[in-house]
Amino acid sequence: MSKSLKPATEYIKAALQTTEKLNKKGTNLYDLLSRSPRNGIDLCFKRKTWKFDSYYRISKVNLSADGKHGSVWGLFYYNGKPTKETPEKIHGALKKDLWKGISEVQLEQYETKRIESEYNNWILESAMKQNEEALQK
Numbered sequence: 001m002s003k004s005l006k007p008a009t010e011y012i013k014a015a016l017q018t019t020e021k022l023n024k025k026g027t028n029l030y031d032l033l034s035r036s037p038r039n040g041i042d043l044c045f046k047r048k049t050w051k052f053d054s055y056y057r058i059s060k061v062n063l064s065a066d067g068k069h070g071s072v073w074g075l076f077y078y079n080g081k082p083t084k085e086t087p088e089k090i091h092g093a094l095k096k097d098l099w100k101g102i103s104e105v106q107l108e109q110y111e112t113k114r115i116e117s118e119y120n121n122w123i124l125e126s127a128m129k130q131n132e133e134a135l136q137k
Contacts, residue, residue: 007103030069031067042057073089
């Protein structure tokens with residue numbers, strides 16, 4: 001008998017609900033990772049104060065026995081693109097109520113927004129160049 005797998009977003013939501021019941025002050029990154037499948041490896045997390053297209057994709061996790069402390073490494077993405085080729089240690093993971101998970105659907109939406117924004121900027125720049133050339137003639 002095979003069990004159906006839940007999408008990662010459902011695990012993250014369940015982790016948040018469980019953690020909020022246990023910890024009234026808020027959750028830190030380790031709380032979220034300890035309640036995610038595979039300790040959150042290959043999932044994306046961001047600080048609540050960051051722009052929509054800046055996040056970490058978790059690549060390595062070392063959690064303590066209680067799941068409230070440890071070390072986390074991940075690739076940092078800025079403007080939807082990785083800033084380095086190698087994972088870096090994530091600092092500030094113990095800060096409460098600062099981290100949130102990002103689903104794959106949200107990542108696709110972020111990518112679409114970024115591409116639309118780049119295209120609109122390109123259209124605007126080319127129109128401005130054409131206007132400048134017309135004025136010079």
